Every structure is written in structure tokens, then in C-alpha cells.
Amino acid sequence: MKKLLILIFTICVCLNFYAQNTYAFFGSFNRDKNIEGIFVYELDTISGNLSKVTTVTGILNPSFLTLSPNGKYVFACTESKTPNGGKVSSFEFKPENKTLTFINSQKSGGENPVYLTTHKNGKWLVNGNYTEGSVSVYPILDNGTIEPAVQNFQFSEGSINPGRQERSHIHSTVFSPDFDYIFLPDLGADKIRTYKFEDEKKQPLQDAEIPFTKTTLGSGPRHFTFHPNGKFAYCIEEMGGAVSAYSYKDGKLNSIQRINTHSNKYKEDFESSDVHISPDGKFLYASNRGNEDNIAIFSIQNNGTLKTIGYQATKGKHPRVFALDPTGKFLITTNAGSGDIVVFKRNSETGLLKKVGEKIKIKSASCVQIRKYN
Structure with missing residues (x-):
């Protein structure tokens, strides 16, 4: 009996260890710098609860x-949707x-920064500004400090x-898997812009052989x-209201499919x-x-095309950004309109989602990133 109790205790300790050290970072439109803006929660990877x-x-x-x-630094688009504002900020x-500490900020190079990403070497930060339609590149020091932009x-x-679409609106900045290129979906111009990224140069964005890929007119990538x-x-x-699928090689995108993200019930807006x-x-x-407030689920075929599996309501309004944890076991969505966070457990065989844990209230929650730490 004693050996059994020791075994059970050991299993519980191990499960608790493996359930911890996964953190979810949430951004928001707090509208007032005197109230909380960034939130860090720990994800229990057994129950799905957030603390x-x-x-x-x-x-x-x-x-x-x-x-x-390396997970040591968190970078944020700050002063988004702020007249004559726009910054990128760094935190350790x-x-x-269990601390998140401000390091510094730099001007974003445009009003309303909406998306930023880091190079795999940790030395570059690339930001997209929505309102004016611009992209800015910043060196990052080893201590997480953001240097002034070297390109805009x-x-x-x-x-x-x-x-x-009265003008360009850059909405994201995404590196290719090998980090040799960066792609900039432009909602205003119906283009996916492309640059070579030569990280050893002082100004790493260089012209690509194919500078952009056209998308369907009025689609707003x-x-x-x-x-x-x-x-x-x-x-x-x-x-x-669609996802466009592309085959990809060496900075070049070739369209293979365009499929609706919404059900046939809705035809516009x-x-x-x-x-x-x-x-x-x-x-x-x-x-x-908007109309649906859900997550569309697709299976990916061997040729890269998509097949609709179903839809999962997000249990809130206006799901702006969501993320999967590194294991793919959980999906967390930020419902900006209703100001709440919902965790779903993912069935790895069917792809379907099931709500788990308790809703977390974060007013105007707008973004989530998830990372496991050793």
C-alpha cells in the first residue's frame, strides 16, 4: 500500500511539473496607460485553466x-489607434x-502599428503600420533594447x-520558414508584398525578384x-471572408486555392x-x-489545399487574434468585443475544438502569444 501511495504521489508531482511553465501573454486596447495593458497567465496544460x-x-x-x-523578451505594438502616436516597445x-519589466520604446514609423515579428537570430524586429501602410525594421540589442529604425x-x-482601401494598409509581417524573405499582406492594396531579408546587412530589407503577389480585388489580405x-x-x-492557399518556394507564391472561412449563411460584411x-x-x-464570431476549421490535404471540417463558436464577441500552444493541445482566443479569453482543447485526430477551463475577463483583449519555458 505504501509503495502504491508513493507511486501515485510521484505521478501527481510529475503531472504537475509538466502542466506548468507554459505562459500565455495577452495584449489589449486598454485606452488608458494608468490601467493594466499586458497580462501574463500560466496555462495548466492538463486542465486548460489559466492563472x-x-x-x-x-x-x-x-x-x-x-x-x-529565446523567450526572454516580449515586444509590443504600443500606442496603436492613438492619433499621432505609434510605438514599438520591449519588455523583459x-x-x-514571474515578472514582466519595461525596457524601452521606439517610434513605430507610422500611426497604428498592428503586427511585429522577430528574426530567428533575435537581432531584428520588423513592424507593420496599418494606417499609413508602412513597414519598419529595428536592430535589437542582446539585452532586449530596441534600437531606432534603420529602414521605413x-x-x-x-x-x-x-x-x-483608399491607400495601403500593411496588416502583418511574416518571415519565410528559412528567414530569407519577409511577407507583408497589404489589406489596402490587395497585395502580399515580398522582400528579401539579408540579416548581415545594416539595412536588411532588399528588393525581391517578385516584389508582390496580387490577391483577389477587394479581398483585403x-x-x-x-x-x-x-x-x-x-x-x-x-x-x-476567405483563406487563399499557395504553394511556396524561394520567395515565390503560387495560388492553389481560395476557400471561404464563413458558412454559406453569410454573403457579405x-x-x-x-x-x-x-x-x-x-x-x-x-x-x-462580426456576423459569426467563430473559428473555422479545415483539414490540410497532401497537396496543400483545404477541406472545411466545421466551425467552433468562440463563446464571445469579435475574436481578433488566437494562438495554439506549442504542443497543439490547446487553442486560446481573445474576444476583443466581449472582453474575454476562452481556452479550447483540440482533438488531434479530428481537429475539432472543445471549450475547457474558465473564461478570463480582459477588457478589449486583442492578442495572445503562448510559450513553454524550461
Whole structure:
């Protein structure tokens, strides 16, 4: 009996150990720098419950977050949707102390920064500004400090929708799997812009052989992701309510499919938002805001095309950004409209989602990033 109790105790300790050290970082439109803007929670990878670790005040509208490759630093688009504002900011995260500490900020090079990403070497940060349609590149020091921008490219041309596409609107900045190229979906111009990224140069953005890929007119390309095998890429189109699938090689995208993210029940006023692929490469998930407030679920075929599996309501309003944890076991969505966070457990065989844990309230939650620390 004693040996059995010891075994049970050992198993419980091991399960508790493996359930910890996974953290979810949430950004928001706090509208007031005197109230909390960035939130850090620990994800229990057995139950799916979230427990608050720390928060950050003194920063305005940290609407989008990304992490450094080593997880030591959190970078944020700050002063988003702030007239004459726009910054990128850096924070140091210490999981052993459960602290997130401000380091510094730099001007974003445009109003309304909406997306940023880091190079795999941890030495470069690339930011996209929505309102003016521009991209900025920053060196990052070893201590997480963001240096002033070394490049800022402004784009101007729009597309066919005068209300939404009067000019360029860069909505994301995504590196290719080998980090030799970077892709910039431009909602305003109906283009996915492409640059070579030569990280050894002082100004790493260089002209690509194919500078852009055209998307369907009026579609409004927004977020972009690559398949784990590096052979396929997918762009969610905010205004078109669709995902476009591409084969990919050496900086070149070739269209292979365009498929609706929404059910046939709706024919217009789409607000498709975010797109991610499960780590096993078998399923693609896409968020729909507005009419539907759900996650569309697709299986990925061997040729890279998508097949609709179903839809999962997000249990809230306006799911802006969502993320999968590194194991692919959980999907967490930020419902900006209803101000809540919902965790779903993912069935690895069917791809379907099931709500678990308790809802977390974060007013105007806008972004989530998830990382496991050793």
C-alpha cells in the first residue's frame, strides 16, 4: 500500500511539473496607460485553466505582442489607434520571478502599428503600420533594447473599395520558414508584398525578384502563415471572408486555392481575422468576427489545399487574434468585443475544438502569444 501511495504521489508531482511553465501573454486596447495593458497567465496544460501571473501598466494600447526567439523578451505594438502616436516597445520576462519589466520604446514609423515579428537570430524586429501602410525594421540589442529604425518603407496605392482601401494598409509581417524573405499582406492594396531579408546587412530589407503577389480585388489580405513543411502558405482575407492557399518556394507564391472561412449563411460584411496551423501540420484554423464570431476549421490535404471540417463558436464577441500552444493541445482566443479569453482543447485526430477551463475577463483583449519555458 505504501509503495502504491508513493507511486501515485510521484505521478501527481510529475503531472504537475509538466502542466506548468507554459505562459500565455495577452495584449489589449486598454485606452488608458494608468490601467493594466499586458497580462501574463500560466496555462495548466492538463486542465486548460489559466492563472494570472503578472500585469503591466504605464503603457498605452499594447495591441499586438511577439516574443524573442529565446523567450526572454516580449515586444509590443504600443500606442496603436492613438492619433499621432505609434510605438514599438520591449519588455523583459523572467519566468523564475514571474515578472514582466519595461525596457524601452521606439517610434513605430507610422500611426497604428498592428503586427511585429522577430528574426530567428533575435537581432531584428520588423513592424507593420496599418494606417499609413508602412513597414519598419529595428536592430535589437542582446539585452532586449530596441534600437531606432534603420529602414521605413511607405506604400501608397489602394484598391477597389474606397471606404476600406483608399491607400495601403500593411496588416502583418511574416518571415519565410528559412528567414530569407519577409511577407507583408497589404489589406489596402490587395497585395502580399515580398522582400528579401539579408540579416548581415545594416539595412536588411532588399528588393525581391517578385516584389508582390496580387490577391483577389477587394479581398483585403490580413494575416499570413506557413505550413510546418515550408511548402505551403496561407493568407486570411479580412474583407473577402476567405483563406487563399499557395504553394511556396524561394520567395515565390503560387495560388492553389481560395476557400471561404464563413458558412454559406453569410454573403457579405466579413471580418475574417487570424490564421494558424496546428504543429502537426494537419489542420488550419481561421477566425471570423462580426456576423459569426467563430473559428473555422479545415483539414490540410497532401497537396496543400483545404477541406472545411466545421466551425467552433468562440463563446464571445469579435475574436481578433488566437494562438495554439506549442504542443497543439490547446487553442486560446481573445474576444476583443466581449472582453474575454476562452481556452479550447483540440482533438488531434479530428481537429475539432472543445471549450475547457474558465473564461478570463480582459477588457478589449486583442492578442495572445503562448510559450513553454524550461
